[in-house]
Structure formats: C-alpha cells, structure tokens
Amino acid sequence: MIRFIDIHKRFGSHVVLDGVSLDVDQGEVFYIVGMSGAGKSVLVKHLIGLIRPDKGQILLDKWDVTWLSEAELYSVRKSCAMVFQNSTLFDAMTVVDNVALPIRKHLKLSAGDVRDMALAKLDLVGMRKAADQMPAELGDGLKKRVAIARALTLDPRYVIFDEPTTGLDPLAAAQVDDLIRTLKAQAGVTSIVVSHDLRSIFSVADRIAMLYQGKVRIDGTPDEIRASEDPVVRQFFSGDPDGPMETT
Amino acid sequence: MALHALNTTHRASGNILASLGRPFLSAGRFLSELGRLFRDTAVAIARGRFSGAAVIKQAYEIGNRSVPFIAITLGVLGLISVYQVATQVAQIIPDFSMIGAAFIQMMVREFAPTITGLMVATRVGSGIAAEIGSMVVTEQVDALRMCNADPVEYLVAPRTIASAVMVVMLTAVGVVFATFAGMLVGKGAFGIPYNTFLSLQLTGIGDVAIGVTKALSYGIAIPVIASQAGLATTGGSAGVGWAATSAVVNTSFAVIVIDFVISALAFLVH
Numbered sequence: 476m477i478r479f480i481d482i483h484k485r486f487g488s489h490v491v492l493d494g495v496s497l498d499v500d501q502g503e504v505f506y507i508v509g510m511s512g513a514g515k516s517v518l519v520k521h522l523i524g525l526i527r528p529d530k531g532q533i534l535l536d537k538w539d540v541t542w543l544s545e546a547e548l549y550s551v552r553k554s555c556a557m558v559f560q561n562s563t564l565f566d567a568m569t570v571v572d573n574v575a576l577p578i579r580k581h582l583k584l585s586a587g588d589v590r591d592m593a594l595a596k597l598d599l600v601g602m603r604k605a606a607d608q609m610p611a612e613l614g615d616g617l618k619k620r621v622a623i624a625r626a627l628t629l630d631p632r633y634v635i636f637d638e639p640t641t642g643l644d645p646l647a648a649a650q651v652d653d654l655i656r657t658l659k660a661q662a663g664v665t666s667i668v669v670s671h672d673l674r675s676i677f678s679v680a681d682r683i684a685m686l687y688q689g690k691v692r693i694d695g696t697p698d699e700i701r702a703s704e705d706p707v708v709r710q711f712f713s714g715d716p717d718g719p720m721e722t723t
Numbered sequence: 724m725a726l727h728a729l730n731t732t733h734r735a736s737g738n739i740l741a742s743l744g745r746p747f748l749s750a751g752r753f754l755s756e757l758g759r760l761f762r763d764t765a766v767a768i769a770r771g772r773f774s775g776a777a778v779i780k781q782a783y784e785i786g787n788r789s790v791p792f793i794a795i796t797l798g799v800l801g802l803i804s805v806y807q808v809a810t811q812v813a814q815i816i817p818d819f820s821m822i823g824a825a826f827i828q829m830m831v832r833e834f835a836p837t838i839t840g841l842m843v844a845t846r847v848g849s850g851i852a853a854e855i856g857s858m859v860v861t862e863q864v865d866a867l868r869m870c871n872a873d874p875v876e877y878l879v880a881p882r883t884i885a886s887a888v889m890v891v892m893l894t895a896v897g898v899v900f901a902t903f904a905g906m907l908v909g910k911g912a913f914g915i916p917y918n919t920f921l922s923l924q925l926t927g928i929g930d931v932a933i934g935v936t937k938a939l940s941y942g943i944a945i946p947v948i949a950s951q952a953g954l955a956t957t958g959g960s961a962g963v964g965w966a967a968t969s970a971v972v973n974t975s976f977a978v979i980v981i982d983f984v985i986s987a988l989a990f991l992v993h
Binding site for chain 2: 521523524525538545549552553556557559560561563564566576580581625722
C-alpha cells in the first residue's frame with residue numbers, strides 16, 4: 476500500500492502541492508488526473524525520492540520513505556519503477572543497453588545473462604528486433620515500449636506511469652492500457668498512472684484522483700467520478716472550456 | 724496613517740535588505756552545491772566507481788577533438804608574442820639571445836596551461852553543461868537515478884578524469900606549437916637562429932611542475948563546474964542555454980582564479 480500524507484511542495488513562490496493526501500491500495504490501478512501544472516508528476520516523484528516534500532510523509536508498505544538517502548532508496552527503486560513522460564531513453568546507449576542498465580546496477584549477473592534478461596523484457600513489449608538500434612532511430616511509440624520494458628526489468632511490485640499514452644497513436648495507446656491491465660491481472664502490480672487520456676482513464680482505472688489548485692478535488696471510482704455533482708470535476712472530465720475552473 | 728507609513732517603511736527596508744542579501748545567499752548556495760559535487764566526484768573516483776570506456780570516450784571528445792583548436796590558438800599566440808616582444812626588444816637593446824629562453828619559460832609556466840584552460844573551458848565546458856542540462860530537462864538524470872546509476876559516477880567522474888589527463892596533454896601540444904610558431908617568426912622576422920631560440924636555460928623543473936599543476940587543476944575544475952551548471956538546469960531548452968553560458972563564465976573565471984592562486988603560491992615557495 477502507498478500513502479501520501481499531507482504533502483506540501485512549492486518551487487520558489489509557486490505552490491504546487493498544498494496538503495495532498497492519497498492512499499493507493501495493493502494491486503490497484505490508480506489514476507491521478509488534473510490540468511497541466513496541477514502537480515501530478517511532482518506528487519508521484521515523491522514516492523521514489525526524486526523530489527522531497529516541504530512537509531508531509533510518504534509511506535510505502537508502512538515504511539516511511541520520505542527522507543531516505545540515495546543509498547536507502549536503492550530498495551525502494553528496485554520494487555517501484557517509473558516510466559517517464561518523455562520515455563527518457565539514454566541517447567548514447569542501444570535499446571538493449573537501456574533496458575539492461577537497471578539489471579546491471581541492481582543484480583550481479585554475467586554480461587550474457589544481463590543481455591538475455593533484457594531481451595526477454597523487450598520480447599514482452601514486442602521490441603526484441605530493435606535491440607541493437609539507437610533510441611534516435613525509433614518513433615515515440617516504440618521508445619515508450621522500450622521505456623516500459625526497462626521499468627519492468629526487476630519485476631517491480633509498483634509501477635508509476637507518467638502520461639504513458641501521450642503522443643501515441645490510438646492502437647499504441649490501447650496496447651499500453653492492455654499492458655497495465657495485464658500487469659495487474661497476472662502479477663498483481665500496483666500501478667499509479669498520471670494521465671490526461673479520458674478513454675484510458677475510464678477503461679483501466681480502479682480509482683481516480685483529481686488534483687486541482689494543489690489539493691485533491693475528488694478521489695473515487697470511475698462511477699463515482701461520473702456521478703459527481705462538483706462543477707470543477709464535471710468541467711474537467713467533460714472538457715468544457717467554459718466553467719468555474721481557473722486555467723491560469 | 725502613521726502606522727501605515729511605518730509598515731510601508733518597514734516593508735521597503737526589508738525589501739532592500741532582501742535585495743542586498745539575495746546575491747550573497749545565491750553565491751553561498753552555489754558554492755555549497757559546487758563543494759558537494761567536488762566531494763562526491765572525488766569519492767567516486769577514489770572508489771573506482773566509473774566506467775573506463777566512458778573515460779576513453781570523453782578523453783577523445785575533450786582531448787583529440789580539441790587538438791586542432793589548441794594547436795592553432797597557441798601557435799598564433801606564440802607567433803604574436805614573439806613578434807611583439809622582439810619588436811620591443813629591438814627598440815631597447817637589440818639582443819635577441821634570451822627571447823627564446825624567456826618565451827619557452829613563460830609558455831611552460833603560464834601561457835600554455837592557462838590559455839589551453841580557457842579554450843577548453845569555452846569549448847568543453849559549454850558542451851558538458853548543455854549535454855547534462857539536456858539530460859536533466861528530459862528526465863534522463865532522474866531515469867539514471869531510478870536505475871541506481873549515480874549521476875556523479877556515471878556523468879561527472881569520467882569527464883573529470885578524462886579532462887584532467889587531456890588538459891595536461893593539450894598543454895604540452897600547445898607548448899610545442901607555440902614554440903614552433905615563435906621560432907619561425909623569430910628566425911623569419913628577426914634572424915634569431917633556431918638553436919638560440921630553442922633554449923631551456925631559464926626553464927627549470929619548478930616551471931614544469933607549476934605548468935603541470937595548473938593544467939591538472941584546470942582539467943579537474945572545468946568538468947565539475949560545467950557539470951554543476953548542467954545538473955542545476957531548470958526551465959526547458961532556455962534553461963539549457965543558460966546552463967551552457969553559466970558554465971563558460973564560471974569555468975573561465977575559475978581558470979583565472981586558480982591561475983592566480985597557484986602563481987601566488989609558486990612565487991612564495993620559489
């Protein structure tokens with residue numbers, strides 16, 4: 476289980492998170508939505524120590540991970556992977572080397588075993604043939620698949636997806652949604668997904684939380700979200716430009 | 724009304740104080756971050772936590788690809804220096820016998836390491852800051868941390884080792900080309916025989932030690948300072964540009980400061 480407890484974060488004078496509290500249950504597919512700049516990516520990065528809160532606590536399976544050192548975060552990052560918004564493949568490495576890096580850094584295996592493990596993960600996402608290509612040779616959708624393969628190398632129990640379907644064609648986006656469902660069904664993986672993709676949200680999510688003006692506006696199942704009478708929630712999910720939401 | 728005026732005055736004086744103090748706080752934070760990065764880099768190198776292949780790749784980028792640039796710059800510098808000095812000497816005492824010896828000493832001790840350092844600071848420093856800054860804004864540095872790859876071990880340490888070695892070697896290349904160019908102009912314009920010019924009479928082991936120390940110091944400082952600029956990048960592509968500019972300014976300034984410190988210490992010791 477993951478718990479974000481009263482998280483506050485500001486960058487300079489800009490308050491991004493103003494007391495955000497959320498619980499994510501084991502095995503859940505939990506979507507975090509909100510306008511651009513609402514703090515969705517900032518929030519999830521707290522879980523893996525990429526950002527530290529100004530105030531608040533983050534618990535991972537009752538373990539306080541808020542102020543762990545880089546060395547202590549080793550175990551957290553082994554069990555909690557992240558697929559970044561921009562895929563973030565390392566330009567100077569081949570596809571297979573990108574996927575192999577976490578294996579090399581976390582496990583003491585021979586070069587051959589590392590490569591075999593990496594190729595197996597590329598197989599999962601249908602990218603084995605591109606193993607020796609450079610990231611610059613791939614399109615955005617294919618890069619995203621490689622990024623997912625890299626995130627899954629150590630069989631994590633938790634995966635954070637930061638806008639996994641942004642920039643993908645509908646077929647590729649559907650394949651990513653299917654992968655998230657499969658991870659839950661077959662491996663019990665808990666997924667936290669930051670997304671704007673309404674189609675994906677309502678077809679995959681077990682629960683959805685919406686951030687607005689630094690706070691949690693609503694936290695519920697897809698049906699509860701659809702039934703919400705909150706005008707801000709209704710405006711966001713309907714995509715209506717006119718309404719009470721402050722967009723600046 | 725008086726209370727409002729008092730509050731306004733209090734706010735104004737607070738703002739003035741804040742404005743005065745802000746640069747000092749900013750400088751303090753920068754020096755603190757830089758100190759931490761130097762420490763972490765030294766620890767990574769001491770523990771052998773870097774890739775040899777990465778060091779060789781960086782050595783090629785920093786060293787081999789800078790050779791033409793350094794050779795031309797120091798060659799032209801040698802040419803101009805000898806011409807200017809010999810012209811002045813001709814007007815005072817037309818005795819050119821010590822020009823070569825003095826020129827070589829100054830090259831070895833001062834000009835070659837420092838000009839090489841400044842050139843490497845502009846060419847390599849901006850490149851390192853831009854490359855690492857781009858990695859920061861595209862979250863590649865975050866992804867490295869997620870893979871348990873320490874960005875200092877992975878990005879900074881190899882560049883530091885490569886730069887330390889290559890700046891010394893580039894300095895040697897610079898000395899050779901500057902001396903060769905100076906020798907040609909000495910002979911061509913002032914009739915100084917080659918064997919008169921090529922004199923190590925004034926160049927001792929102390930001068931070589933000072934030159935090597937300067938080159939090594941610049942070679943260590945440049946990639947660390949440039950990496951700090953890259954790692955501190957915010958704000959997308961504009962931020963990357965600022966990081967590159969900041970790296971050039973800070974590394975160039977560092978070369979001058981280090982030059983002053985080592986020269987002063989050498990003067991006291993020698």
